Amino acid sequence: MKKTGLCTQWEARIKDYRASGLTAAKWCAENEVTTRQLWYWLRKFRDSKESSVRPPQWVEVNVDKPQENTESPLLVKVGAAVIEIRPGYNPTLLSDVVRTLQALC
CATH class of the missing domain: 1.10.10 (Arc Repressor Mutant, subunit A)
Structure with missing residues (x-):
């Protein structure tokens, strides 16, 4: 056969x-x-x-490059603590953290 x-x-x-x-x-x-x-x-x-299943097909993926922050961060030292501040920070939060650190020192 x-x-x-x-x-x-x-x-x-x-x-x-x-x-x-x-x-x-x-x-x-x-x-x-x-x-x-x-x-x-x-x-x-x-x-x-x-x-016999259809072979996989490639799909194009576009990845946006992350925005690079060209600005250097601002470093604030309070006692032994160092706080790094970047653009877009919350001023109220920073003020509260600094006051708390000053009270501990």
Whole structure:
């Protein structure tokens, strides 16, 4: 029997096996094939189906460069503590932190 004929025959057998609701051993005994043959063809068709799946496609991703802060931070020393201040800081928070640090020193 030619290879394509064998594949066609096993495709039909596997379809019948799945529709039967029988265990592999029971179905194989009724159809005069070994369970080893059944598992081989089940795996072969599963693997060929997976290999026929469309290959992955690449998707273009544009990544914006982060804005570089060219301004140097301002360092404030209160006792042993050093506070780094950058543009956009919260002045009220800074004032509260400095007062707290001064009270501890």
